Amino acid sequence: MGILPCVKTYNEDEYNSRQIDREIKHWIKSYNDAIKLLLLGTGESGKTTIIKQMKILHVQGFTASERKEKAEHIRHNTHESIYDIVRNMATLSIALQDPKNVQSQQYILKIGPDGPLEYNEDYFDHVRNLWKDSGVRECFRRSNEYQLLDSAEYFLDRIDLLAKSDYLPTDADILRCRQKTTGIQKIEFKVKVPKSMHGGIQEFWMFDVGGQRGERKKWIQVFEGIHAIWFVVACSDFDQTLREDHTQNRLKEALVLFEDVWQSRFLIEAGLIVFLNKQDILENKICQGRSIAPYFPEYRQFESQGDEYTKTKMFIRSLFVDLTTKKRERRRYTATAEKFVIVETSRPRECYFHFTTATDTDNVRTVFRDVHQMILTHMLNNIGVY
Numbered sequence: 357m358g359i360l361p362c363v364k365t366y367n368e369d370e371y372n373s374r375q376i377d378r379e380i381k382h383w384i385k386s387y388n389d390a391i392k393l394l395l396l397g398t399g400e401s402g403k404t405t406i407i408k409q410m411k412i413l414h415v416q417g418f419t420a421s422e423r424k425e426k427a428e429h430i431r432h433n434t435h436e437s438i439y440d441i442v443r444n445m446a447t448l449s450i451a452l453q454d455p456k457n458v459q460s461q462q463y464i465l466k467i468g469p470d471g472p473l474e475y476n477e478d479y480f481d482h483v484r485n486l487w488k489d490s491g492v493r494e495c496f497r498r499s500n501e502y503q504l505l506d507s508a509e510y511f512l513d514r515i516d517l518l519a520k521s522d523y524l525p526t527d528a529d530i531l532r533c534r535q536k537t538t539g540i541q542k543i544e545f546k547v548k549v550p551k552s553m554h555g556g557i558q559e560f561w562m563f564d565v566g567g568q569r570g571e572r573k574k575w576i577q578v579f580e581g582i583h584a585i586w587f588v589v590a591c592s593d594f595d596q597t598l599r600e601d602h603t604q605n606r607l608k609e610a611l612v613l614f615e616d617v618w619q620s621r622f623l624i625e626a627g628l629i630v631f632l633n634k635q636d637i638l639e640n641k642i643c644q645g646r647s648i649a650p651y652f653p654e655y656r657q658f659e660s661q662g663d664e665y666t667k668t669k670m671f672i673r674s675l676f677v678d679l680t681t682k683k684r685e686r687r688r689y690t691a692t693a694e695k696f697v698i699v700e701t702s703r704p705r706e707c708y709f710h711f712t713t714a715t716d717t718d719n720v721r722t723v724f725r726d727v728h729q730m731i732l733t734h735m736l737n738n739i740g741v742y
């Protein structure tokens with residue numbers, strides 16, 4: 357009599373232990389599976405720049421032929437920049453400081469937005485003349501009133517380098533280069549897991565999509581099986597309008613888009629990390645005396661410690677945090693009432709925030725390390741290791 361329960365217990369233990377073995381195998385398999393990350397955000401927020409950083413940090417960087425190809429894009433970015441500045445001088449009623457530069461202005465305008473057939477010495481001389489002109493600089497300073505690439509100043513300041521026939525861009529130049537993403541891109545890479553987190557190698561798949569309005573309908577194709585969304589916001593956009601809709605403020609568009617992503621039932625299982633990006637440009641703007649208050653009047657009531665830049669970045673973060681505290685709404689059909697009703701789902705969900713400068717490799721390295729650690733802790737938590 358005394359033996360039977362004991363035998364039974366032994367069998368149960370054996371069964372349980374086999375079951376646990378199976379589960380552990382499954383956990384380890386899913387732990388070793390690639391972590392799938394999806395970068396989302398409006399156009400020009402910095403998604404592709406983060407992908408480039410992953411290539412620099414975790415793949416082998418850029419080959420000589422890739423750099424050569426980028427040199428052409430960079431020259432084109434530079435042309436687009438000077439063309440957009442001089443084209444907008446008339447609209448903003450800004451005159452050239454030196455009337456002799458009219459010839460250079462006409463030369464650039466005549467070329468048109470697509471750039472010259474050949475980037476020759478003559479071309480670069482005209483760009484140099486214009487970039488030295490204080491009227492051109494004044495129009496550049498007012499670039500929030502029209503559409504201008506964020507890297508305009510960076511490349512125009514380096515015009516002598518770009519003019520060299522053997523110019524090969526550095527990593528920093530490539531990170532500043534702008535090419536709009538169309539379609540869906542994927543980068544795969546492996547990262548060592550720290551010993552403190554059980555060691556081994558973790559594979560990542562990172563998906564990049566185009567952020568302009570016309571591109572967003574393609575996003576849903578990559579929602580399946582995503583572990584975490586990195587939502588990228590260009591914080592410096594607060595005084596700019598969208599390229600695709602000149603009536604919409606860029607930061608307000610980012611807030612609307614973020615709310616859509618946060619509320620999306622397709623992304624309910626994915627972790628959400630917000631990259632409050634372009635901190636370098638934001639700080640610069642604030643130091644130059646620009647304020648977010650005319651675009652977001654509630655800023656005047658916002659209370660925060662620190663200087664104006666710190667206050668602005670904390671305010672922008674608070675705008676996103678507020679959206680995460682709203683209850684998620686879902687429409688459900690009720691047969692009795694024969695209509696759809698809004699039901700609130702209140703499943704707790706975390707959202708993490710990081711202030712970033714995507715063009716700064718050290719900054720992205722640190723942020724990626726933190727985010728990786730967080731994802732691992734989250735996964736290990738889920739399988740009960742911690």
Ligand SMILES: Nc1nc2c(ncn2[C@@H]2O[C@H](COP(=O)(O)OP(=O)(O)OP(=O)(O)O)[C@@H](O)[C@H]2O)c(=O)[nH]1
Nearest residue numbers: 400401402403404405531532534537567634713714
């Ligand atoms: N100064 C600065 N420039 C940045 C930063 N992040 C991105 N940029 C620049 O902003 C421009 C746009 O960045 P992208 O990475 O192409 O933006 P995106 O989100 O991929 O844009 P789409 O492909 O249109 O969705 C590029 O010229 C980048 O170099 C940043 O933190 N600081």
Ligand SMILES: [Mg+2]
Nearest residue numbers: 403404536537
């Ligand atoms: Mg892109």
